[in-house]
Amino acid sequence: MPNSSAYLAKTIGNKYLFNIYTLCAGLRMIAGTTMHIAIAGNIGCGKTTLTNMLAKHYGWTPRFESVDFNPYLSDFYEDMARWSFNLQIYFLNKRFKDVVDISKSDEYIIQDRTIYEDARIFAPNLHEQGFMSDRDFDNYCDLFDLMMSLVKMPDLMIYVRCSIPTLVAQIQKRGRSYEASMRIDYLQGLNDKYEKWISDYKGKLLIIDGDKIKFGDNPEDFRWVTDRIDAELFGLFPFETTQDVGKEIK
Numbered sequence: 001m002p003n004s005s006a007y008l009a010k011t012i013g014n015k016y017l018f019n020i021y022t023l024c025a026g027l028r029m030i031a032g033t034t035m036h037i038a039i040a041g042n043i044g045c046g047k048t049t050l051t052n053m054l055a056k057h058y059g060w061t062p063r064f065e066s067v068d069f070n071p072y073l074s075d076f077y078e079d080m081a082r083w084s085f086n087l088q089i090y091f092l093n094k095r096f097k098d099v100v101d102i103s104k105s106d107e108y109i110i111q112d113r114t115i116y117e118d119a120r121i122f123a124p125n126l127h128e129q130g131f132m133s134d135r136d137f138d139n140y141c142d143l144f145d146l147m148m149s150l151v152k153m154p155d156l157m158i159y160v161r162c163s164i165p166t167l168v169a170q171i172q173k174r175g176r177s178y179e180a181s182m183r184i185d186y187l188q189g190l191n192d193k194y195e196k197w198i199s200d201y202k203g204k205l206l207i208i209d210g211d212k213i214k215f216g217d218n219p220e221d222f223r224w225v226t227d228r229i230d231a232e233l234f235g236l237f238p239f240e241t242t243q244d245v246g247k248e249i250k
């Protein structure tokens with residue numbers, strides 16, 4: 001597994017170098033610089049797990065995707081065509097409120113799922129699969145475009161990429177009843193949309209291969225993630241990218 005300079009410093013016991021690294025990163029946060037870090041990825045990729053872990057590791061304020069109290073979600077999984085527009089408008093409204101709140105905050109915020117995913121992934125997928133009418137989709141896109149004119153991109157986007165077998169295994173593991181009837185072709189359609197969106201994303205981006213980097217189970221894998229976040233956000237220790245586990249786009 002590739003190592004950043006921070007990881008090497010810890011590995012070889014260079015406490016002086018690591019202390020300087022930690023101090024510089026901490027001073028930047030204390031200085032009052034606000035920052036918005038967002039985590040994107042398909043259903044079941046581990047966004048909430050990673051959000052919790054990074055919030056605890058860095059002392060950031062987490063913003064989670066609310067699913068437990070969504071009044072449309074259960075109905076949507078039972079009848080996608082009937083409830084798709086309602087669900088997407090609900091998500092868009094909640095996500096826009098989050099972005100506005102983040103823009104007014106003086107904290108480091110880490111967000112579980114983004115407003116871009118609703119408009120670039122979920123709504124187009126529902127429309128293409130025949131679950132959202134042309135009229136509803138056009139109305140939704142007009143509203144999204146208006147919202148986008150009022151917000152800025154995250155300071156760092158973290159995309160957790162997973163294959164369908166990994167997603168299915170993790171969805172089954174967490175055992176949410178309303179996800180039990182989720183179709184494989186629906187998940188595949190989302191994955192295809194994620195790959196198209198992320199290939200055109202213009203902001204600062206970190207891609208994690210969720211099939212190989214098991215950050216929730218393996219401390220070494222989680223350190224791989226934090227080393228790269230440190231390099232992206234604080235710019236102290238550049239590192240080389242690899243094709244097999246992730247990449248960074250400046």
